[in-house]
Amino acid sequence: MSMEKKYQVQGTASTPTVDYHVSSGLCTIVGVSTPVDSMDFYHPIIQWVVDAQNEIVTGTKFEFQLNYFNSSSMKALLWLIQQISDLIQEGKQWHLVWVVLEDDEFMLEGGEAIQTLIDSPMEIVSR
Amino acid sequence: MGNILNYSGINNESINANLLSLIQELSKNSVPSKTMVKQTIMSSIELLDNALRHGVSQDISIKLELLADGVQITVCNDAKLPDILRLQEIVRGLLRMTKPELNALYLSKLKEGVMSDKGGAGLGIIQVIKNGAKHFSVTYENKLEDVFRCCCIVNFEKIA
Numbered sequence: 422m423s424m425e426k427k428y429q430v431q432g433t434a435s436t437p438t439v440d441y442h443v444s445s446g447l448c449t450i451v452g453v454s455t456p457v458d459s460m461d462f463y464h465p466i467i468q469w470v471v472d473a474q475n476e477i478v479t480g481t482k483f484e485f486q487l488n489y490f491n492s493s494s495m496k497a498l499l500w501l502i503q504q505i506s507d508l509i510q511e512g513k514q515w516h517l518v519w520v521v522l523e524d525d526e527f528m529l530e531g532g533e534a535i536q537t538l539i540d541s542p543m544e545i546v547s548r
Numbered sequence: 549m550g551n552i553l554n555y556s557g558i559n560n561e562s563i564n565a566n567l568l569s570l571i572q573e574l575s576k577n578s579v580p581s582k583t584m585v586k587q588t589i590m591s592s593i594e595l596l597d598n599a600l601r602h603g604v605s606q607d608i609s610i611k612l613e614l615l616a617d618g619v620q621i622t623v624c625n626d627a628k629l630p631d632i633l634r635l636q637e638i639v640r641g642l643l644r645m646t647k648p649e650l651n652a653l654y655l656s657k658l659k660e661g662v663m664s665d666k667g668g669a670g671l672g673i674i675q676v677i678k679n680g681a682k683h684f685s686v687t688y689e690n691k692l693e694d695v696f697r698c699c700c701i702v703n704f705e706k707i708a
Contacts, residue, residue, distance in 0.1 A: 434562075457561050491594060534658060538655065
């Protein structure tokens with residue numbers, strides 16, 4: 422079975438826009454994340470990263486920019502970020518970036534919580 | 549002072565998303581500080597999720613009120629009594645915790661907790677109290693036979 426080069430989902434009122442591509446060097450999740458069952462949404466992304474790991478180019482940044490998220494999404498995001506972090510620990514030269522908009526303390530707290538729970542560095546940047 | 553939003557009717561995942569967009573817009577224009585806007589939205593998200601996951605019907609109501617000393621969020625839904633009593637107990641326990649204890653519990657549930665079959669991570673109520681809820685009560689009254697109307701009432705203090 423051939424591996425898909427990209428995983429893209431258009432955002433909705435309750436789910437973020439996902440733009441993951443093996444060769445773009447930048448994989449982003451941007452928007453609002455409040456689905457009631459967040460694993461339904463995030464599990465295919467985790468699966469794509471696992472399947473595409475050998476195709477995703479060196480130096481790729483995985484950026485997360487969530488304006489609003491529910492706690493169920495926070496858990497699912499941690500699983501996704503943990504998966505990426507584990508692959509970084511195994512030697513992938515990728516970067517994790519958590520974007521905080523306008524000094525939003527809730528987004529900052531979310532990023533800091535994830536930072537304490539993963540083994541790879543995740544940069545928190547303000548925009 | 550007065551109501552920012554007073555919705556009563558059907559809820560499902562799609563209406564939930566629209567309600568949250570509406571709350572976002574309304575609170576931006578009426579809640580006095582950026583932190584309070586965020587508290588209101590993030591807590592409404594969790595309370596509505598909770599109502600969707602644990603309600604026994606799609607009949608919900610949500611009221612956002614701007615008070616002299618802050619904001620009050622009231623979310624009501626139909627539920628079974630054991631679920632309501634369990635929620636009351638959880639809220640009581642969390643309200644007794646210090647901020648560092650809440651943070652430690654949140655991190656441990658985030659890392660180790662499992663997702664429920666309803667998609668919940670067991671973090672929502674912790675999140676609301678961590679957001680700075682000054683008051684959180686759970687009330688109920690019998691509606692019919694074994695169905696009860698459960699209301700979660702949460703207050704946030706005014707932040708300049």
